[in-house]
Amino acid sequence: MTTTPRAATGPVDVPEAARADAPPAVWRDRGFLRYLAGFGLSLLGDQIWFVALAWAATRLDSPAEASFVLAAGSLPRAVLILFGGTLADRWGALRVTLVSQAARVVTMLAAVVLAVAAEPRLWTLALVAMLFGAVDAAHMPAAAALPPQLLPRDALPAGQGLVQTLERVAMIVGAPVGGLIVALGGLSAAAAANALLFVAALVILRALRLRPSADHAHPAGPSEPEGTWQALRGGLAYAIREPVLGPVLLVVTVLNLAIAAPLNVGVALLSDARGWQAAGFSAIIAGFGTGATVGALSVVRFPPRRRPAAVGLIWVIAGSLCIGALGFSPSLLVAVGAAAALGVTSGPASALLLGLVQARTHTRYLGRVMALVTFSALGLVPVSYTAFGALVEATSLPASFVICAAAELLTALAALAVTPLRRAAL
Known part of the structure; x- marks a missing residue:
């Protein structure tokens, strides 16, 4: 959020030892x-x-x-x-x-x-x-x-x-x-x-005072079109062609879609089918929230020094297993545990991947890139809910959880195969 144009955000050459000594x-x-x-x-x-x-x-x-x-x-x-x-x-x-x-x-x-x-x-x-x-x-x-x-x-x-x-x-x-x-x-x-x-x-x-830009990867940055539509298209094109941002944004979008529907629609249906009712639904959601808070705070206390994307994608893979397990929970206690584990994995995954997105984005594109992230988290939620309901109708409730888990797992594995993303640094 600055009132004056700023240079791009890009990697700064800082000795590895210095970074390790001053987290x-x-x-x-x-x-x-x-x-x-x-x-x-x-x-x-x-x-x-x-x-x-x-x-x-x-x-x-x-x-x-x-x-x-x-x-x-x-x-x-x-x-x-x-x-x-x-x-x-x-x-x-x-x-x-x-x-x-x-x-x-x-x-x-x-x-x-x-x-x-x-x-x-x-x-x-x-x-x-x-x-x-x-x-x-x-x-x-x-x-x-x-x-x-x-x-x-x-x-x-x-x-x-x-x-x-x-x-x-x-x-x-x-x-x-x-x-x-x-x-x-x-x-x-x-x-x-x-x-x-x-x-x-x-x-x-x-009262905020923004830091002077330390972006040296693209000091001048590309020229900006004047029209709103051109600026919007330019931001989308930038996110797509940037070798790290495009794949990370795709993973974040799939992560939002694959978790939102099972956690909100799926857990509600699961609670009704198992007879856990509203109290069970609330306990499962609370378990996820608690786990996600713990997971996010773990990144604050123990931030990864190298390859944050690879570490985040490994957390995504672990989370996909938790989504699949949640659909087969035989008891409320197991469901709460699976939801808590899903939260613990999604907290660091989101923090690492979104932190990488912010670190790798040219400053003049930050608003548009973060708008894409927010749109994937909020704007596509109705699509996720509708698709999950159609899956339940076409298959079964446990199978729908497994399909969402598989989508998340395959997306993370495909992202790990992208060398620039796997090796990306802050």
């Missing part, structure tokens, strides 16, 4: 900790808003109207997020983060006014949801592009470990806090609380 300690970097504080408050507000919006939507006249409101919030984000990445690259990630954060504050204040003025109706909820989703399309890739401009390259996997830990803590804390606020004061109280959280995040993020 990056991201938890001591004040600038990055400031980013985590602002980003964490923003994430907490996101969770409160999603709970409040879902609660208000369910009080409408029909389930169809409730579904329309929720879709109105997610559709603009999915459609516009790639363009949001171009904004971050054109105007600077920090500037776009701050402007979009201010827009989130205004959106929440508008929601407060609308909720106080009259009982929330379909069109008011849909309008606020669409505005928030559109602003998020600019905010998310810009905010995700900030860590590479705050941390040394070697520290990015560890930084991603902390970011992912923060995201999971925000999800765990935000949902009950949001439910409590809605129960006490309704949609207006939740929107007002969000406005305060977003203002605090804005104040913290305004």
Whole structure:
């Protein structure tokens, strides 16, 4: 997230002994900790808003109207997020983060006014949801592009470990806090609380000072087209032709698709089929979240010194075995254990691969590349859910888990066969 053009991010020649003697300690970097504080408050507000919006939507006249409101919030984000990445690259990630954060504050204040003025109706909820989703399309890739401009390259996997830990803590804390606020004061109280959280995040993020660029691999960088469409196509072309980024982004996309559907749709169906009910579903998801937090923090404490992609892909392979095992769990205890093991493997896999993506991306393309990552994590989720349901109908529930596991396993093995990726360094 900067207001001035910067040079590219690329490998810097640092002696191996020096790197080994001075491992990056991201938890001591004040600038990055400031980013985590602002980003964490923003994430907490996101969770409160999603709970409040879902609660208000369910009080409408029909389930169809409730579904329309929720879709109105997610559709603009999915459609516009790639363009949001171009904004971050054109105007600077920090500037776009701050402007979009201010827009989130205004959106929440508008929601407060609308909720106080009259009982929330379909069109008011849909309008606020669409505005928030559109602003998020600019905010998310810009905010995700900030860590590479705050941390040394070697520290990015560890930084991603902390970011992912923060995201999971925000999800765990935000949902009950949001439910409590809605129960006490309704949609207006939740929107007002969000406005305060977003203002605090804005104040913290305004104090960020980005590092001078240390990208020497491509000091000048390719010339940039002026049009938005041309810039978007240029970012896609860059990600595809870069020998490391393309394969890593493909692995990350498959990883998101192969885990999201089995973990959310598949576990719900498994809990119902085994008679574990909602309590069993919650226990399995909690097991995954706990394991993922432990796995992500392991990268913070023990960051790999060499070949982060190869190490991350090995974790992906181990995770694929856990997905397959989850579908055949004979008891709730075994299912929770399999989900926890899946979390332990996916935490370091995601941190290492995303850290490598950030480290290898030219600074002027960071927004667009992180928009691609975010789109694969959020925009393609409905596709994953639909495909998994079709698999269950065509085969069986355990077989669907195995198919997802096989897709993840084969993708990781194919990626390991790509020599530039296997040998890639930060």
